[in-house]
Amino acid sequence: xxxxxxxxxxxxxxxxxxxxxxxxxxxxxxxxxxxxxxxxxxxxxxxxxxxxxxxxxxxxxxxxxxxxxxxxxxxxxxxxxxxxxxxxxxxxxxxxxxxxxxxxxxxxxxxxxxxxxxxxxxxxxxxxxxxxxxxxxxxxxxxxxxxxxxxxxxxxxxxxxxxxxxxxxxxxxxxxxxxxxxxxxxxxxxxxxxxxxxxxxxxxxxxxxxxxxxxxxxxxxxxxxxxxxxxxxxxxxxxxxxxxxxxx
Amino acid sequence: xxxxxxxxxxxxxxxxxxxxxxxxxxxxxxxxxxxxxxxxxxxxxxxxxxxxxxxxxxxxxxxxxxxxxxxxxxxxxxxxxxxxxxxxxxxxxxxxxxxxxxxxxxxxxxxxxxxxxxxxxxxxxxxxxxxxxxxxxxxxxxxxxxxxxxxxxxxxxxxxxxxxxxxxxxxxxxxxxxxxxxxxxxxxxxxxxxxxxxxxxxxxxxxxxxxxxxxxxxxxxxxxxxxxxxxxxxxxxxxxxxxxxxxxxxxxxxxxxxxxxxxxxxxxxxxxxxxxxxxxxxxxxxxxxxxxxxxxxxxxxxxxxxxxxxxxxxxxxx
Numbered sequence: 001x002x003x004x005x006x007x008x009x010x011x012x013x014x015x016x017x018x019x020x021x022x023x024x025x026x027x028x029x030x031x032x033x034x035x036x037x038x039x040x041x042x043x044x045x046x047x048x049x050x051x052x053x054x055x056x057x058x059x060x061x062x063x064x065x066x067x068x069x070x071x072x073x074x075x076x077x078x079x080x081x082x083x084x085x086x087x088x089x090x091x092x093x094x095x096x097x098x099x100x101x102x103x104x105x106x107x108x109x110x111x112x113x114x115x116x117x118x119x120x121x122x123x124x125x126x127x128x129x130x131x132x133x134x135x136x137x138x139x140x141x142x143x144x145x146x147x148x149x150x151x152x153x154x155x156x157x158x159x160x161x162x163x164x165x166x167x168x169x170x171x172x173x174x175x176x177x178x179x180x181x182x183x184x185x186x187x188x189x190x191x192x193x194x195x196x197x198x199x200x201x202x203x204x205x206x207x208x209x210x211x212x213x214x215x216x217x218x219x220x221x222x223x224x225x226x227x228x229x230x231x232x233x234x235x236x237x238x239x240x241x242x243x244x245x246x247x248x
Numbered sequence: 249x250x251x252x253x254x255x256x257x258x259x260x261x262x263x264x265x266x267x268x269x270x271x272x273x274x275x276x277x278x279x280x281x282x283x284x285x286x287x288x289x290x291x292x293x294x295x296x297x298x299x300x301x302x303x304x305x306x307x308x309x310x311x312x313x314x315x316x317x318x319x320x321x322x323x324x325x326x327x328x329x330x331x332x333x334x335x336x337x338x339x340x341x342x343x344x345x346x347x348x349x350x351x352x353x354x355x356x357x358x359x360x361x362x363x364x365x366x367x368x369x370x371x372x373x374x375x376x377x378x379x380x381x382x383x384x385x386x387x388x389x390x391x392x393x394x395x396x397x398x399x400x401x402x403x404x405x406x407x408x409x410x411x412x413x414x415x416x417x418x419x420x421x422x423x424x425x426x427x428x429x430x431x432x433x434x435x436x437x438x439x440x441x442x443x444x445x446x447x448x449x450x451x452x453x454x455x456x457x458x459x460x461x462x463x464x465x466x467x468x469x470x471x472x473x474x475x476x477x478x479x480x481x482x483x484x485x486x487x488x489x490x491x492x493x494x495x496x497x498x499x500x501x502x503x504x505x506x507x508x509x510x511x512x513x514x515x516x517x518x519x520x521x522x523x524x525x526x527x528x529x530x531x532x533x534x535x536x537x538x539x540x541x542x543x544x545x546x547x548x549x550x551x552x553x554x555x556x557x558x559x560x561x562x563x564x565x566x
Binding site for chain 2: 019
């Protein structure tokens with residue numbers, strides 16, 4: 001089984017988000033970048049398939065050279081090789097189109113991408129990719145088993161979970177649950193040394209039109225100070241929630 | 249040319265999110281000087297949609313339960329039949345599942361997590377959340393046909409007078425290679441996605457045996473229960489209740505956090521909630537900086553009292 005894990009290069013959650021050029025561009029200055037957390041759960045599940053079922057695991061990213069340390073980290077965690085499509089990730093559709101080419105050229109059976117990136121939160125790349133290559137697709141996937149060409153997957157639904165039977169080729173929109181947080185791997189020194197020798201292929205992009213364009217960013221209005229209510233005066237809290245906030 | 253909206257129902261009844269996207273579709277239709285057509289699946293009486301601005305209903309009854317590929321295909325055919333340039337879906341798990349497939353089918357640009365009516369329809373520009381609620385992104389959709397995913401609880405319900413004419417719609421549907429084996433769903437509980445109020449507990453509650461008061465508070469308020477990441481990692485509560493960046497997103501009207509310190513990953517996931525109340529013994533807990541109302545106090549004393557006060561309030565305002 002050939003697995004491709006799509007890796008987004010995103011600002012660490014704790015980073016302060018700033019914008020530049022008149023709030024039209026994200027400002028990467030001083031920002032620590034990481035593997036998108038939703039992708040990391042998928043990568044770890046892919047490592048399980050590699051170790052237990054002999055799958056091969058490649059990782060791919062659409063982005064400039066600045067994303068390579070993130071791909072190297074994925075290699076240090078255990079992926080076999082990395083692919084970087086050398087173009088800026090302009091929108092979800094353009095990224096999905098580039099990845100569709102990678103999947104078709106590489107003959108991958110299973111593609112795992114995070115349900116959404118924590119930067120643009122588009123939540124569209126896995127589904128669009130599945131639509132473009134006409135593969136089966138399970139989103140918000142919290143459990144995945146593969147047996148030959150057959151797959152059993154669970155997805156989160158509002159208020160519960162649904163388990164489905166499907167088959168390869170398959171695209172997964174992954175998230176926590178594919179593996180537990182405690183199963184995530186921190187690259188060790190041996191992994192980091194080996195990652196340096198693993199192949200990181202740079203391929204040139206195909207023509208792919210973006211369908212959306214970011215015009216401007218805004219930060220939410222600054223929040224007022226918290227209104228503290230004494231624990232001896234909870235009538236006041238009920239009163240505020242009813243008359244001021246109007247939520248009960 | 250009308251605006252098409254996918255209105256989800258469950259056991260024949262529309263979800264609140266469906267009425268909200270219908271309201272949103274009406275606002276877009278007004279901007280574009282056109283009408284609203286809704287597509288529903290297996291809904292007996294859909295006339296309620298008329299109260300939220302829908303003019304016409306296409307009811308599909310030749311598809312079974314939800315299947316993202318089949319539903320996306322049906323909605324695509326409805327959009328083509330209606331000549332719709334704008335297709336609107338919600339932010340439910342099912343809508344977020346089918347929207348990218350629908351966008352590919354229609355060669356449409358898709359903007360998700362949209363929080364307001366379009367700021368402009370030419371160029372077509374919408375405001376959406378990004379960076380996990382740390383920013384908004386004004387996004388232009390440049391394709392002829394557009395798909396918009398509206399954030400839950402962002403636009404609200406807007407009633408209008410009118411009535412909707414329903415007709416049957418039977419799209420030609422291909423088979424899917426995905427079949428449902430089982431569904432595990434608590435039918436007696438409010439789901440986090442649909443809830444207007446969410447009551448959430450953290451490690452400050454000391455153990456799973458203390459969740460009785462969380463459930464009681466939720467029950468008094470008609471709220472969903474949720475928990476922080478450490479609580480689900482410790483196995484005190486099921487993963488399905490974990491809210492935060494890697495858990496479920498929350499965009500409720502009221503979010504009550506009890507014994508949760510407010511790690512940045514937690515706040516990122518719940519920040520879209522309108523009003524946040526925190527109850528914590530530690531006055532320096534970061535959550536107080538993100539909250540609207542706070543009580544510095546012991547949850548084991550505050551919560552039971554709050555339950556009593558709310559019961560009195562509910563009795564008076566019933």
